[in-house]
Amino acid sequence: MSVISRIAIPATACAHCGASVTPPARYCCEGCEAAHGLVEGMGLDAFYRKRSAPDGALRPDPAPPVPLAAAAVAEGTGLWRLDLMVSGLRCGACVWLVEQALAAEPDMLSARAALTTRRLTLRWRGKRERAEEIAALLGRLGFRAVPFTPACLRAADDAETRGLVRALGIAAFGAMNVMLVSVAVWVGEDMGAETRALMHWLAALIGLPTIALAGLPFYRSALAALRARRTNMDVAVSLGVLATAAMSLSEAWRNGPFTWFDGATTLLALLLAGRLLDRTARGRAGRAVAELLALQDGTVRRLGPDGAEEEVAVGAIRAGDRILLAAGERLRLDAVLEDAPGLFDLAATTGESLPRPVAPGSALAAGAVNMGGPAVLRVTAAAADGSLAATARLLDQAAEARGRFVTLADKAARLYVPTVLVVATGTFLGWWLGAGQGWQAALVPAVAALIVTCPCGLAIAVPAVQVVTVGALFRRGVLVTSPTALERLAAVDCVVLDKTGTLTTGTPRLLPGIWSPAELRAAAGLARGSRHPLARALAAACPDAPLRADAEEHPGQGMTAGTARLGSARFCGVREAGDTPVLWFTEGGSAPVAFRFADALRADAAAAIQALRELGLPVEILSGDAPGAVAAVAAELGIESWQGGAIPEAKLSRIADLREAGHRPLMVGDGINDAGALALAYAAVAAPGAQDLAQGAADLVLRTEALLALPGAIHAARRAQALARQNIAFSLAYNLVAVPAAVAGLVTPLGAAAVMASSSIAVILNALRAERPAPWMR
Amino acid sequence: MDALILLVPVALALGLLGLGGFLWALRAGQYEDLDGAATRILFDDQTAERTNRS
Incomplete structure (x- = not known):
């Protein structure tokens, strides 16, 4: 071992995960000790010199490993492939450790881990059951592996993002090569007419295919909007780009002074870059949510008629099946307790904070956690007909309703597109009929007006702010999952909090x-x-x-x-x-x-409530727990408005009442019993450690244990909204100068490029200010 | 003018070569794990070394 490696790990940190320990102990837990021994035994201790995961993140999770053999896919006789989601894959060193440790297995053909998606793809020769041993090895190393669920796959394997990257590549190539020709035309005033024609056609040769291919993402979205009889920013972008291409073609035809292919391709490249950044930031949050959900997925142990246990997927269980629920395990289906009385934690379904003794023959809703010994239950409804499915349908409806939300950018586009069309048409008619120019010459100032106002500043104004805010929130442990979440969060005017699991741990x-x-x-x-x-x-x-x-x-x-x-x-x-x-x-x-x-x-519950009040938001508690327990918490936090013993329907109707009274409530919850209220609220936040249904219903998911992230997120959303407005106002002000110049025919392609670039840079720089956290978060 | 006849196609061909390479890399999945690729080069493959030792 080198000197450096001995210095790298201080004596007060766990030798495996880096969490603080009191000497002389070298490890924070037995799991870490075992993992450290395993890593050193494999000769992979270089891992510790390169580890950059946060301290404590690698501590082995004592949760039992999930059965994986069923998820393995046959790729031929005796060849298996398995896709796993490995939580705890935080740094390059973790990827290296996992790959090296698995590659050392003699029957492993390949093991490849992706840090971005936390996906581990394994191929091995031999028996299917090897999957369990592999999972056990990963578990001993401190990584928890679960099958890569379809949701994870959707989040990771994103064809749309790949399409954007391809379009950006093409646009960047096209823009630079057109510029090669255009610059020659700009500076070559002594250029002969023939050479200029050659240059124009060369630019068209590069520019037209580029505009056709790289613009596809915009044309598709614009077409979809027009079919629905709406306009959006993409209609404006498509219009500007296509009109510029047509005008440039006409200029090349009559060998005019300039073509504008450079402007159109550069505009596409800039907008695609903005869109890609936006998607990447949101995709990262989406993957993190899929990861949280995959960790909650699992199998059920079914008891056969002869008493034999069998691990099966939740979907395979039918009503009437008997299942075994281990101590500490969560019930995934509606069931009736058989045989012996048990102790169940119903916090997720009713909000009660204390476990409740349950008599044999009592019905339990999916979501209850077994706090007693192993229990035998009889399932009363398959997953597709159970209480969870009903809630899931409610969420789908709510998601659809939220999809109809009109964003600030859409509102701007609705005003912008008709205005620009009128200005451009007026310019064309003015120069053609009014000033008696040829129609081709009249086209130039008209399209120049289109592309100068265009969208660049305006189309980047809002996404740039969103990207910066979503990224900053991600680093603070807040996952933004809905594209309109920040705008709705900024507009909430009261906060309804669940108690168990939200205000409490x-x-x-x-x-x-x-x-x-x-x-x-x-x-x-x-x-x-x-x-x-x-x-x-x-x-x-x-x-x-x-x-x-x-x-x-x-x-x-x-x-x-x-x-x-x-x-x-x-x-x-x-x-x-x-x-x-x-x-x-x-x-x-x-x-x-x-x-x-x-x-x-939670340690910071009082501070978080205080911060919410400072944001001017009245706070109330809506809990399914016993009124006494709710009153105690409300008194401790100084919240006057609270309601205890609320069943899920009561929560739903409280939110509905608030909305009918014209309020825009923010619901914060974690349980299955909150899912309906979360879906109905104007904006919804899932508390740390929330159930999968609650996470699905929410716009934002808190991943840190700190509740202070909630007011932090609201502050960030408001700031983002203010900055987006500033950016839009700035773009409009820019246009007030640029449009008259363009209409008067004073703008050259060089001038347009300068205007476009400078206004984009100005709005991006302004957007960067969204990074700054609220004063109480610093 | 003569130089242009040679240089413009050369410049375009080089650009297209780069674009082709980019599209190939995209299709081959090299943009799938940018975070991982950034750190992967910092680590040596130890499998071979260990096989020799044992």
Whole structure:
């Protein structure tokens, strides 16, 4: 090992993931220790010298690996291909580590990971079941792999983006080569008429195919808009470019002083570059959302008639099937609990923060999390007919309604296109009939007016701001998924917040109580061996407690190790009835101590609410949890308007009422019970760790744990809207000077190019100011 | 003027060569993972080295 590598990792950082640890410990958890051993054993320790992922991001996830064999595709006899989405693939070193580790497997034909899409494509020879071993290897290295879902594929394999890149390549080539000819015409005043004609036709030879091919994305969109009897920016762009091409052709025909192919091709190249940037920024957010959703996807364990377990996809389950739900696992279908009573966390479906005991025979909606031992359930509806499907249909309707939103750019285009048409036609008629010029000569100032006003500044004015804002928000952990999200977010006038999982973390946290640190340490060591949510919360409260090697889990009851017992009241011989989540601990016959848990407020919830108020937005809580719990949170945050015990329909009707009263509510939620309200709201934000349906219903998805990102995003959206308005106003002001000059026939192609470039640069520079975060985010 | 007859086609041919190369690279999927490609060159392939050692 080189000297550099020893210096690179400070003694207080975990040797694998870089999270801070207290010396002499070298690792933050057993997972990291195992992963570090594995990496060094494979001779891949160069990874640690090059790692640039954020500290702690590589900590192995204790979640059980998802079965992958079913997702492998046969590519021939004994040849398999598997596409995986690998979360935690954060840096080039991670890609390298994964590829190298897998390439070392003797039967692996190829392993290729893409950092942008987090997609890992594997080809191997042998048995299909190797997929599980590969996933286990990835898991030990600290990467979680799930099958590459169709949604991921859609987000990653983007034919439209590739079309834009191709068009940009062609436009850039065309623009530069036309310029080669045009510059010669501009400076060559002593050029002979024949040479000039040659130059003109050469420019047409390059320019016309370029305009035909590179302009396709605009023509298609313009045609679609015209068919729907609307106008948009693309109509203006298409009109300007095509008219310029026609006028230039006519100028080449009569061997006029200039052709304008350079202007048309450069305009296309500039606009395509802007559009590509816009798409890339949004595509990145879309991929991140698809990644979050893929991590929630999974299979269901079906119990056969003979009691055999079988991993199947959710879609394959029919009503009447019996399924097994492990401790801590989420129910994906509507089902009835069989056999034994259980303990279920219904936060996602009802918003209750405390797990509720469920009697055998009770119905459970999809989304409930099993907090007790493994449970057997009978499915009552297949995925396509269940409660989730109904909500999903609601979301589709809402998405359609939001698609009809008229953006600022569209509004500008509606005024702009007719105005420009009138000006251009007037100029043409004025020069032709009024001044008695030939029709070809009259065409020049008319089209010059079209291309000078054109769209460049105006078409870049809004996208440039959007790109900068979406990119800045992405880096702050806010994913913008809808193209109109920022405009709607900027216009909201009240905020409705869910409680569980939104204002609170949604996971239990240890409350202060009467125990000694030694007892906590002993109990946490025991809890470390369990996946139960409460045990994990206890282990998290004392992260440096070593695992008790002799710990043994009694599913649904607790843990034992020697004389120590940790678990439910009955398990530890305590008679106490209470509904707060609690773990009891006793060792060697000592008096049992209680560790109580509660769903805690997010650390920055109060600051976030304060920031929302400073933005002038009234805040209310709309929760499905018990009124008492909601009142406590509302009092703590100083929110006067709150409603508890709200079923999903009540949430929906509250939002509907607000909209009918003329408000533009912003809904923030995380659960399946919020999805309907999110879809109906004027703008919607999915809280950190939200359910997939809620994420699908939202315009923005918060990926950081910090709730302060929410007011930050609203501030950024307002700023973006203000800057977009400034840019549009600026472009219009520019036109006030440029249009009269063009109409008067004073503008040459060189002048037009200068105007176009300078106005574009001005609006782009102004757009860059959108990067600056709100004062409280700094 | 004589120089133009030679130089203009040469310039165009070179440009078209570049455009062809770009379109080929696009079709071959070389623009699929820009972030990965940027960092990939920083790492050595260790598979061969390890095979020799073991």
